[in-house]
Amino acid sequence: MTRTTTAGTLTGAQLLVRLALRRDRVLAPVWIGVLVLMSVASAAATAGLYPDLAERTRVADAVNASPAIVALYGPILDPSSIGELAMSKMTVLYAVFAAVLFIVVVRRHTRVEEESGRTELVGGTSVGRDAPLAAAIMEAVLLAVVLGVLTALGNALGGLDPLGSVAFGALWTGTGLVAAGIGAVAAQMSASARTCSAFAAAVVGTLYVLRAAGDTGPQWLSWLSPFGWNTQVQAYGDTRWWLLLAYPALAAGLVLVAQQIRARRDLGSGLIAARPGPPVGSPRLGDAIGLAIRVHTTAITLWSAAFAVLGVVFGMIAPGIDDIIRGSSMQGVLDKLGGYLIAAILSIVAVxxxxxxxxxxxxxxxxxxxxxTELVLATTTSRSRWFAATALVAFAGVTWLLVVTGVGLSVGYLAADGPDIGSLVLAALGWAPAVWVTGALGALCFALGPRWTPVGWAWPAMFLTLEILGDLFDLPGWVTGLSPYQHVPALPAEPWDWPAEIGLTALAAALLAVAWWRFRERDIG
Incomplete structure (x- = not known):
């Protein structure tokens, strides 16, 4: 009887997996493709940057001697391993980016669907109660395996040890599985998709901080975090194959917890009850712009805190990078980027x-x-004002984030007694026009219709991939020039390029104008 009941609650899970894969046909391939390309690019480039054992050992020792760099990337446990050095950033920092993908996927097909009411509609058919959660986990497992296999193949083709590449691919697969489990539990905590994201982000941030504290202090702390396991696996050294079993074990435990919570709560609710709002709304919410600001206040606050911390950490790292690259061929790479690590950092921050x-x-x-939207437009709010409210929050908000990053970089750089290299806030703002262009492209996708909105998520990744491929395959300048990020001067190492900045700003304004016109003309919904 129990087996029959369990099977019944999972009815339709396979159909939901197929639907989820179709809905994620842009998001998942782009995200996985960028991660794999990043890993392959690092694998292919490192051997040429550090050709001999003495050079690799010197750089590894310099990295391990810097607490700030170790806190960000993790330690290099085997200084003689070219693979350990090549994957130093991928092992922990980029594993966080991989984890975000799986949290997004699970959240999208569980809490978001439930909040919108679609889960209730689907549940009115023959689909079982546990099928949506099971389908989200099944898709996440499939994507995690694909990510691991492609990363392993890419790293091996990039010149790294094949067996070590298999271990590293399994490491990323395990990270994805754990992240999916975190997303599944977070989806049960609150009836709000935004609060679900906040829970998941807090858990990932805590695990990252635990790993950083363990790598720079009591080592046992890093064993409490899956990100700490990533380093301890030593994929390209004396591999601890047994540790790879901890990832699916933890993921299975998290999924079991999520399923138990799901079985004991009402559909549409969360483990933590939502607080009722005030009986009377603020007068500021009567305006579209005021409403947009209020809706996104929490997101802006969380993003600002994250960018401030990143800015301070990267600012503290930058002055000590000379000790790592002095006398190595990496000096030429950084010279090509503008001579300063700050310019390279800001290029990633902008994306x-x-x-x-x-x-x-x-x-x-x-x-x-x-x-x-129809309810709002039924009032005196016009389409133009509704669209303007979104554009204002999006563009002013991202500009604010760049300012916060610049301030954080300045604070960290000064705290590390770095030499004077000019205004880092101005250097960060130099990337604003390029970011505006990608934002305007996203707004244009939305203006074409809601079904086109997911395409907007692909623009930053596509431009970044274009630059990576351009460096790897020496593509013509006009090809890489399609990326707006390519036209930003490497501030603060290079002077401000007014023609490029004005040109990008004009392009963003033109794209936004077209988006505004299209939004005014099309049907709503």
């Missing part, structure tokens, strides 16, 4: 910041598909 605009645009798109 990440671009996704903030998409979170704002996507929220407005969800408002439309859920019917809230």
């Amino acid at each position: 990440v910041a671009s996704y903030f605009t998409m979170t704002v645009v996507s929220h407005t798109s969800h408002d439309e598909t859920d019917g809230r």
Whole structure:
């Protein structure tokens, strides 16, 4: 009887997996593709940067001697291993980016579907009660295996040890499985998809901090975090194959906890009851712009805190990078990037910041598909003002994040007694026009219709991939020039390029104008 009941609650899970894979046909391949390309690029480039054992040992010792770098990337446990050095950033820092993918996937197909009411509609058919959660986990497992296999193949083709590449691929697969489990538990905590994201982000952040504290202090702390396991596996050294079993074990435990919570709560609710709002709304919420600011205040606060911390950490690392690259061929690479690590850091920050605009645009798109936009437009609020409110929060918010990053870099750089290299806030703002262009492209996708909105998430990753492929395959300049990030001067190492900045700003304004016109002309919903 128990087996029959359990099987019944999972009815339709396979169909939901197929539906989820179709819905994620852009998101998942792009995200996985960028991660794999990053890993392959690092694998292919490192052997040429550090050709001999003495050079690799010197760089590894310099990295391990810097607490700030170890806190960010993790230690290099085997200084003689080219693989350990090549994957130093991928082992922990980029594993966090991989984890985010699986949290997004699980959240999207569990809590978001439940909040929108679609889970209740699906549940009215022959689909079992536990099928949505099971389908999300099944998709996450499939994507984790694909990520691990492609990473292993890519690293091996990039020149790293094949057996070590298999271990590293398994490591990333395990990270994805654990992240899926975290996302599954977070989805049961609150009825709000945003609160679900906050829970998951807090857990990932805590695990990352535990790993950083263990790598720079009491080592036992790093064993409390899956990100700490990533380093301790030693994929390209004396591999601890047994430790790879800890990832699926922890993931299975988290999924079991999520399923037990799911079985004991009402559909549409969360383990933590939602607090009722005030009986009377603020007068500021009567305006579209005021409403947009209020809706995104929490997101802006969390993003600001994250960018401030990253800015301080990277700012503290930058002055000590000379000890690592002095006398090595990596000096030429950094010279090509502008001579300063700050310029390279800001290029990555700009790509990440671009996704903030998409979170704002996507929220407005969800408002439309859920019917809230029609309710707002039924008042005296015009389409133009509704669109302007989204654009203002998205573009002003991402500009603010760049300022926060610049301030954080300045604080960290000064705390590390770095030499004077100019205004880091101005250097961060130099990336604003390029970020505006990607944001305007996302707004244009939304203006074409809600079904086009997910395409907007692909623009930053596509531009980043274009630059990576351009460096790997020496593509013509006009090809890499399609990326707006390619036209930003490497501030603070290079002077401000007014023609490029004005050109990017004009392009962003033109794209936004087209998006505004299209939004005014099309049907809502």
